[in-house]
Amino acid sequence: MSETGTTVCPPARLAVRRLTLTDFRCYSRLRLDTDSRPVVLTGANGAGKTNVLEALSFLTPGRGLRRATLGEIVRHGTEAGAPWGVAALLDGSQGPVEIGTGRESGSERRSVRIDGQPAKAQDLAALASALWLTPAMDRLFIEGAAGRRRFLDRLTFGQESGHAAQATAYEHAMRERSRLLKAAGQGDRRPDPAWLGALEDAMARHGAAMAAARVRAVARLDQACAEGLGPFPAARLALVGEVEDWAAAGAPEEVEDRLRAALRAARSRDEAAGATTFGPHRSDLSVRHAAKDLPAGQCSTGEQKAVLVSMVLAQARVRTALSGLAPLLLLDEVVAHLDATRRAALFDALAELSAQSWMTGTDEVLFDGFGDRAQFFRVAEARVVKNGEDTDEYR
Numbered sequence: 603m604s605e606t607g608t609t610v611c612p613p614a615r616l617a618v619r620r621l622t623l624t625d626f627r628c629y630s631r632l633r634l635d636t637d638s639r640p641v642v643l644t645g646a647n648g649a650g651k652t653n654v655l656e657a658l659s660f661l662t663p664g665r666g667l668r669r670a671t672l673g674e675i676v677r678h679g680t681e682a683g684a685p686w687g688v689a690a691l692l693d694g695s696q697g698p699v700e701i702g703t704g705r706e707s708g709s710e711r712r713s714v715r716i717d718g719q720p721a722k723a724q725d726l727a728a729l730a731s732a733l734w735l736t737p738a739m740d741r742l743f744i745e746g747a748a749g750r751r752r753f754l755d756r757l758t759f760g761q762e763s764g765h766a767a768q769a770t771a772y773e774h775a776m777r778e779r780s781r782l783l784k785a786a787g788q789g790d791r792r793p794d795p796a797w798l799g800a801l802e803d804a805m806a807r808h809g810a811a812m813a814a815a816r817v818r819a820v821a822r823l824d825q826a827c828a829e830g831l832g833p834f835p836a837a838r839l840a841l842v843g844e845v846e847d848w849a850a851a852g853a854p855e856e857v858e859d860r861l862r863a864a865l866r867a868a869r870s871r872d873e874a875a876g877a878t879t880f881g882p883h884r885s886d887l888s889v890r891h892a893a894k895d896l897p898a899g900q901c902s903t904g905e906q907k908a909v910l911v912s913m914v915l916a917q918a919r920v921r922t923a924l925s926g927l928a929p930l931l932l933l934d935e936v937v938a939h940l941d942a943t944r945r946a947a948l949f950d951a952l953a954e955l956s957a958q959s960w961m962t963g964t965d966e967v968l969f970d971g972f973g974d975r976a977q978f979f980r981v982a983e984a985r986v987v988k989n990g991e992d993t994d995e996y997r
Contacts, residue, residue, distance in 0.1 A: 843885025
């Protein structure tokens with residue numbers, strides 16, 4: 603029985619056994635062969651370490667850990683519209699599988715192949731999932747709500763399979779409603795009330811589903827975060843948003859009705875603002891350091907990083923309990939701001955996970971606590987070499 607109350611099979615081991623990049627960021631071509639142990643990539647800033655993690659993030663649905671456009675990913679110096687590719691041999695719940703993804707020449711759509719056959723990006727969700735931490739996320743608790751909302755929705759995507767589609771449909775309807783109201787506010791003809799009502803109906807339907815999925819996901823994660831992990835602090839999570847409050851207390855139909863009415867009542871205000879001023883797109887995620895009973899943003903830099911790591915490890919446990927498939931962990935500069943005790947606890951936790959973790963850092967010494975439980979590579983000038991080797995095999 604899992605911590606979520608769901609009976610699941612033992613998690614399948616997930617690992618990338620071969621990674622090949624073609625015209626991806628700084629790499630003209632790169633091949634890495636690895637075993638299932640954690641992977642540590644060390645080297646100077648700008649050497650290309652994060653680019654490897656970004657490539658791995660494209661083994662799952664979505665826009666990757668940098669949220670880049672397809673044109674931004676192709677290697678510098680190539681022609682406009684040039685192709686790029688990421689290919690991997692993945693060991694997972696369904697045995698070895700070949701994944702290929704990237705941009706074909708002249709295309710602005712991401713292509714995906716699974717075992718050589720055309721597929722959709724969403725098909726990747728059945729084969730692999732990933733969680734990541736990047737240095738940009740170190741300011742998650744002290745900057746604006748938009749970053750926390752993206753973080754919240756990534757957490758929810760990983761637990762609720764339909765959340766991405768609901769969020770996309772909500773955003774589409776909201777953009778069209780805002781366009782109509784903005785045009786009216788600039789003196790164009792008034793929007794068709796029936797069409798405006800249809801858009802608000804779509805926003806209410808999809809927004810209520812979004813809010814309910816967030817409520818369920820945060821409840822699971824809060825329970826997992828309350829346990830903490832050794833020297834990593836327990837965290838308490840809560841949603842900040844009126845629609846989520848409704849979803850936690852009422853039936854879905856009631857939430858839809860209330861959101862539909864709120865949107866209709868806000869038409870004049872939204873017309874003046876040129877934007878939708880109410881809805882789940884304005885919600886936030888509250889995180890507190892449980893032992894200190896302080897907002898995470900008021901803690902020290904080291905404590906904030908420790909809380910963030912604790913949350914990601916808790917989310918890994920939740921995903922594994924729900925699906926039986928542990929996510930890959932992509933941890934960029936993860937040991938920055940962690941003391942020796944927390945580094946040791948992190949390495950112990952990663953070594954015991956049922957999925958491979960990939961880490962980057964500038965100082966290899968900080969990863970010594972792994973010993974032979976991890977495999978180490980050096981990265982320099984878009985070249986990756988396994989420690990103890992110095993050949994062109996990994997060029």
